[in-house]
Amino acid sequence: MPSTSPARQLESDAILTAARRIVAEETAVFISRRSRSKEIFAAPSSGFFDQVPQYWMRDWPMPFPVVVAKASGSEVWDIDGNHVIDFCLGDSGAMFGHGPQPILNALAGAANHGLTTMLPSNDLDAVGNLLRSTFGMSKWQVTTTASDANRFALRVARAVTGRKKILVFDGCYHGAVDETLVDLVDGQTVPRGGLIGQAVDLSETTVCIPFNDVPALEAALKGGDIACVVAEPVMTNCGMILPHPGFHKALRDLTRATGTLLHIDETHTVSTGYGGYSKVHGLEPDIFIVGKPVGGGIPVAVWGMTDDVASRLDAARAAVTGTGHSGIGTTLSGSALQLACLRACLEEVMTAETYAKMNRLADIVEEGFSAVIKQYNLPWHVGRVGARLEVVFSPDPVQNAAEAKAAANSTIQKALHSAFLNLGYLVTPFHNMVLVAPTTSEANVAGLVASFEKILHRMTEAA
Known part of the structure; x- marks a missing residue:
């Protein structure tokens, strides 16, 4: 007994x-x-x-x-x-x-019409509108993984704010994004111990603070040098850490007051309910990431921006002269295959x-x-x-x-x-x-x- x-x-x-x-x-x-x-x-x-x-x-x-x-x-x-x-x-x-039937049907259909062309398919409008209605952001882009989406979104945050640093929470999970692979040790931001081949001192790019610590957040943002706060709405990588009541309101208020973008990564917390944690709990991010299940199991992720961030991104792009790679996007992202599976998942599976x-x-x-x-x-x-x-x-x-x-x-x-x-x-x-x-x-x-x-x-x- x-x-x-x-x-x-x-x-x-x-x-x-x-x-x-x-x-x-x-x-x-x-x-x-x-x-x-x-x-x-x-x-x-x-x-x-x-x-x-x-x-x-x-x-x-x-x-x-x-x-x-x-x-x-x-x-x-x-x-x-x-x-x-x-x-x-x-x-x-x-x-x-594993293998929802609408996704299997989409895969079969895509196979008959070409998998990737480096051009949009006729699912474009349907997927864009489904993303807006499901998650609430205005402007969207497609990537292959959430790690890619986070990388590109961080580049956008730096471009539109003119700031170099980001802020993450100790124990965070944002995939394989260099700047987020840090720990908080004795009050200092340090690279995670298991990293190999690390070439950049991450304390120069990233500030790491404890989750749920509003005074630490306020102190970190008051200098005005943080481009964005990258946050899981619930911490999931070092055990499950729920937000204190009022924490997300403070996070949103402080980022707005300091001109810092709020970047919400729902790689795991999309499990919350329809539209993810942000929609269920009324969060208002400037940048929103979701990957993993959004295409029903195929390699695809999406990231969304508010109209304000998108217009500032347009201005930043217009200020760049000449040709060359912006550092955003990969050849196989945004493929016909991904759009077909996104559409099937958002219409028939992720309901x-x-x-x-x-x-x-x-x-x-x-x-x-x-x-x-x-x-x-x-x-x-x-x-x-x-x-x-x-x-x-x-x-x-x-x-x-x-x-x-x-x-x-x-x-x-x-x-x-x-x-x-x-x-x-x-x-x-x-x-x-x-x-x-x-x-x-x-x-x-x-x-x-x-x-x-x-x-x-x-x-x-x-x-």
């Missing part, structure tokens, strides 16, 4: 010992079920570095990656015949399920009805996880932004990256992830994020919650 004693300390020797035992046991089970995947990585023969198309795929908390044979809806099968329910969903890239279903099922996950945490007297809570949820190893919501990092525990994260996977549920490798898709069923959700209870029983039975 669960303990009825006061809440356990996360760092208790008994729980950590149990977590290590779970990792060892589940690793053995994982290996025994995946002989074909193991063979691929035991004797690599391909030309890929580290035997994977992206070397960070080796960072999953498993002895070797799962080699996927098929993914459809909320289900994934590997080459060894294992079947799991997918609550990772490509860390939002497949947020609406208010879709989000209503996702959030209804996420309610069940949140309530179920919270009840299990309470049942086992653990000092944890569930963080949530719409259909995206995480178990945070602290009794109360964390306020900033320093608190989130202090609450993290890699051993317990790995134990949860490994056990979930062997029980038939794939969650993200980072923070064990759970994402609910419209293709997720009530049975899937019930099974996930029941699996969480089984894992916590194992983790706490000797504690």
